[in-house]
Amino acid sequence: MNKISRLFKGVNLLTVISTLVGIFGLDIAFSNKWPPLVIQETDRFSCELISHPNEGEVWTVVYRNGEKQDPWLKIAATLGSNWTPAERCQEIARRLELYRQDGLTQLTYRSDPNTPRQFVICVKTKVSGDNCPLLVTLRPNTDPYLSLRYMAETLTAGMNSN
Known part of the structure; x- marks a missing residue:
């Protein structure tokens, strides 16, 4: 041979x-039941199963800024829907990436007629104008201002750490 x-x-x-x-x-x-992980080179948001000291492995939305990756949003195990934490994480990361590409300008919160006892975190972009597309629905009785503040601080820390 x-x-x-x-x-x-x-x-x-x-x-x-x-x-x-x-x-x-x-x-x-x-x-x-893990969703397929499809990340493009230009994507900044993705979803990963990350080990946290007190909670074990938790699906987490991750923000990537260059070579650095920062865990940003841990996904609650249950939220009363048919979505698994992995599916919810993938969907939030997908939405964030779309909103980023549309020129994400602001995270804010609003009430939602579909979930009258729950607030939602929404995103304003250069494309959305005065509309505020849904990012994530908060648990009932969750303070939307404190949730928004936590999310913004964590994301800003990740963006400024590089």
Whole structure:
């Protein structure tokens, strides 16, 4: 067997092994109901399962500024909906990334007729004008100002740390 033939067989074997590992990883992800993680090079917001000292592993929205990544928003385990924490985390990260691309200018809060006893954190962008698209619904009896302040401080700290 010549060198080229051995190299070709080695590359084929590596391809097969890589494919099997990928399929095995997807099987684990889907069986655990983890959403597919699709992050583009230009994305600043993503979702990761992060270990926190007192809470264990928690799905967390992460803000990436260059080479630095900062955990930003931990996702509550239950919020009374059919969404898993992983799905909720992915959706919030997806919305934030869209709002960032639309020229995110302000995080604020408002009431929401769909959840009359709950406030929502919403986002104003250069594209949205006076509208304030929903980012996340807060738990009942949560102070929207304190929640907004915490979210803004954490995000600002991540943006200014680089």
